[in-house]
Amino acid sequence: xxxxxxxxxxxxxxxxxxxxxxxxxxxxxxxxxxxxxxxxxxxxxxxxxxxxxxxxxxxxxxxxxxxxxxxxxxxxxxxxxxxxxxxxxxxxxxxxxxxxxxxxxxxxxxxxxxxxxxxxxxxxxxxxxxxxxxxxxxxxxxxxxxxxxxxxxxxxxxxxxxxxxxxxxxxxxxxxxxxxxxxxxxxxxxxxxxxxxxxxxxxxxxxxxxxxxxxxxxxxxxxxxxxxxxxxxxxxxxxxxxxxxxxxxxxxxxxxxxxxxxxxxxxxxxxxxxxxxxxxxxxx
Amino acid sequence: xxxxxxxxxxxxxxxxxxxxxxxxxxxxxxxxxxxxxxxxxxxxxxxxxxxxxxxxxxxxxxxxxxxxxxxxxxxxxxxxxxxxxxxxxxxxxxxxxxxxxxxxxxxxxxxxxxxxxxxxxxxxxxxxxxxxxxxxxxxxxxxxxxxxxxxxxxxxxxxxxxxxxxxxxxxxxxxxxxxxxxxxxxxxxxxxxxxxxxxxxxxxxxxxxxxxxxxxxxxxxxxxxxxxxxxxxxxxxxxxxxxxxxxxxxxxxxxxxxxxxxxxxxxxxxxxxxxxxxxxxxxxxxxxxxxxxxxxxxxxxxxxxxxxxxxxxxxxxxxxxxxxxx
Numbered sequence: 001x002x003x004x005x006x007x008x009x010x011x012x013x014x015x016x017x018x019x020x021x022x023x024x025x026x027x028x029x030x031x032x033x034x035x036x037x038x039x040x041x042x043x044x045x046x047x048x049x050x051x052x053x054x055x056x057x058x059x060x061x062x063x064x065x066x067x068x069x070x071x072x073x074x075x076x077x078x079x080x081x082x083x084x085x086x087x088x089x090x091x092x093x094x095x096x097x098x099x100x101x102x103x104x105x106x107x108x109x110x111x112x113x114x115x116x117x118x119x120x121x122x123x124x125x126x127x128x129x130x131x132x133x134x135x136x137x138x139x140x141x142x143x144x145x146x147x148x149x150x151x152x153x154x155x156x157x158x159x160x161x162x163x164x165x166x167x168x169x170x171x172x173x174x175x176x177x178x179x180x181x182x183x184x185x186x187x188x189x190x191x192x193x194x195x196x197x198x199x200x201x202x203x204x205x206x207x208x209x210x211x212x213x214x215x216x217x218x219x220x221x222x223x224x225x226x227x228x229x230x231x232x233x234x235x236x237x238x239x240x241x242x243x244x245x246x247x248x249x250x251x252x253x254x255x256x257x258x259x260x261x262x263x264x265x266x267x268x269x270x271x272x273x274x275x276x277x278x279x280x281x282x283x284x
Numbered sequence: 285x286x287x288x289x290x291x292x293x294x295x296x297x298x299x300x301x302x303x304x305x306x307x308x309x310x311x312x313x314x315x316x317x318x319x320x321x322x323x324x325x326x327x328x329x330x331x332x333x334x335x336x337x338x339x340x341x342x343x344x345x346x347x348x349x350x351x352x353x354x355x356x357x358x359x360x361x362x363x364x365x366x367x368x369x370x371x372x373x374x375x376x377x378x379x380x381x382x383x384x385x386x387x388x389x390x391x392x393x394x395x396x397x398x399x400x401x402x403x404x405x406x407x408x409x410x411x412x413x414x415x416x417x418x419x420x421x422x423x424x425x426x427x428x429x430x431x432x433x434x435x436x437x438x439x440x441x442x443x444x445x446x447x448x449x450x451x452x453x454x455x456x457x458x459x460x461x462x463x464x465x466x467x468x469x470x471x472x473x474x475x476x477x478x479x480x481x482x483x484x485x486x487x488x489x490x491x492x493x494x495x496x497x498x499x500x501x502x503x504x505x506x507x508x509x510x511x512x513x514x515x516x517x518x519x520x521x522x523x524x525x526x527x528x529x530x531x532x533x534x535x536x537x538x539x540x541x542x543x544x545x546x547x548x549x550x551x552x553x554x555x556x557x558x559x560x561x562x563x564x565x566x567x568x569x570x571x572x573x574x575x576x577x578x579x580x581x582x583x584x585x586x587x588x589x590x591x592x593x594x595x596x597x598x599x600x601x602x603x604x605x606x607x608x609x610x
Contacts, residue, residue: 011505011507011508012505014505014507015505015506015507015508018393018507018510019398019425019506019507021390022390022391022393022394022397022398023398024388024390024392025386025388025389025391025394026391026394026395026399026407026411028387029410029411029414029477029478029481030407030410030411031384031410032414032474033371033413033414035415035425035511036422036425039425039428039429040421040425043428043580045366063310072484073355086321086326087321087325088321090317090318090320090321090322091318091321091322091324091325093323094318094319094322094348095322098318098319099319099322100578105322107326108322108323108325108326110597110600111325111326111329112325113596113600114593114596114600115325115328115329115576117528117531117532117535117592117596118329118332118535118589118591118592119534119535119536119537119562119588119592120535120537121330121535121537121562121565121566121585121588121590122336122528122585122588123332124330125335125336125339125565125569125581125585126331126335126336129335129336129338129339129582130331130335132482147414149328151588152325154326156322156325160394166502166513172561178305179305180305180307180310180311181314181315182310182311182314182315183305183315185314206416206608207297209418210418210420210421211418212419212420212537212538213417213537213562213566214537216566216569216570217569217570237418237420237538240420240424241420241423241538241541244423244424244427244428244542245427245542251319252428255424256424259420259421259424262418262420262421263417263418263421266416266417266418267413267416267417270412270413270416271409271413274409275378277458
């Protein structure tokens with residue numbers, strides 16, 4: 001009897017320790033997120049002022065802002081998203097509607113999944129080989145191309161997933177009307193799946209807007225304001241990287257401001273995506 | 285309706301006697317364009333591999349096998365041995381996985397088993413947001429906030445406490461400035477933790493409630509339910525999720541570059557500075573002036589590509605069966 005009780009006590013003690021460990025682990029995980037946000041706000045808010053958005057990156061010692069980097073980031077990501085959304089939606093549509101379970105579709109799906117988590121710095125190396133080295137110079141286009149390669153797999157994957165969720169009847173209704181398949185896809189399926197596709201595009205945008213590694217040797221950096229995508233172009237992540245590792249206090253302060261801007265933007269997109277998903281769920 | 289019947293760009297010369305709807309002629313074209321987009325993704329990966337092979341070949345030819353065994357990396361004398369970064373990559377990723385896995389597992393269990401209902405959504409979202417924070421932010425936080433604290437509270441006490449001449453002294457050797465192999469591994473662990481936790485949590489939710497409830501019904505404690513029912517049920521996919529996290533750690537660049545200390549020799553202890561393949565490329569590629577230097581860096585990239593490709597392929601193969609079930 002005492003042996004049974006002892007075993008019972010051991011089991012419940014082990015269980016209590018397990019619950020404690022799980023709770024502690026969660027507290028640590030959430031605590032780290034809080035610590036990162038607190039230091040971002042603490043270090044970044046102080047440097048946040050109008051000049052950040054109106055002036056270009058300064059020489060050490062003089063004051064300036066991040067305007068060229070902010071505009072550069074938006075342009076690079078904008079062009080990249082344009083390419084990624086077109087390629088991603090078409091490729092996702094092919095996987096869901098044309099390729100389906102064929103061997104070739106399975107291969108494409110697998111390759112897309114690998115691209116989805118491929119190291120971004122290797123994408124940068126690749127784009128350098130095909131779009132910087134032959135041309136003989138760094139350019140904003142090369143940076144956009146690298147970012148597009150990172151964003152397209154995300155859009156492809158979500159497009160395929162939401163198209164597969166659409167009811168079979170939607171496709172049949174198109175066929176019943178004698179509508180060609182491409183019009184069925186365009187007018188019925190894409191419309192029905194638009195919420196999910198937008199979510200995928202937003203997630204892709206959130207992912208590439210913080211990417212630094214693929215830009216380091218494609219779009220490089222530019223100290224001055226520039227709209228020219230054929231020349232090197234500043235971007236927030238690269239400026240943060242350069243300034244954070246510099247020896248100047250005012251550059252480091254700007255790096256913190258940039259990090260705060262990027263983190264807030266990315267977190268805001270992620271929260272927006274969740275809000276959108278929450279809204280569309282009950283209707284399904 | 286009119287919109288559907290007369291699409292823009294429909295050819296006017298569709299023969300009247302066939303009953304094919306207008307615009308049907310464009311069907312194969314649209315299918316072809318979609319197929320081309322899919323093929324573009326396929327060829328992108330092939331091109332990445334091809335360009336890394338061609339770009340890195342000169343370095344392999346020049347250094348031969350010593351590219352993998354030599355630790356001397358010197359752009360001035362044009363000697364490139366990649367053992368330092370390659371081993372650094374493997375060590376930091378392995379350490380990060382060892383650190384992150386138990387915590388991620390516990391977080392996933394907490395969220396599925398113990399979390400009060402009110403907290404479930406906010407905590408779940410917080411963990412997922414942690415996955416969304418850009419790696420450059422982790423890097424900056426690691427360099428300016430984490431590293432100084434790590435040096436003061438962990439490195440210095442451990443180094444002074446280690447008895448001289450013991451194995452401990454060797455392990456904890458290095459410069460106590462907060463950056464090094466272990467510091468980089470911890471930052472990496474923080475980065476991959478939410479990925480693993482979020483995937484594990486989703487896997488745990490696929491376990492049918494009946495299976496778990498029957499285990500509770502025969503008197504199992506939550507620990508026993510998780511350990512002998514939930515975990516075996518999802519084991520295959522769980523390994524896939526862990527491999528996915530490992531894949532991320534291997535290729536992670538910015539967060540590591542900030543805190544690893546960036547030296548090419550083989551790290552002597554866990555506080556010693558080192559480098560990974562990704563951090564070496566990030567630091568040197570834009571400044572590499574000689575073709576030999578670029579080729580050596582691209583060759584390192586190829587090694588990284590092959591390692592991550594194998595890890596990701598295994599991960600996808602293990603996860604793949606689950607994905608198309610639901």
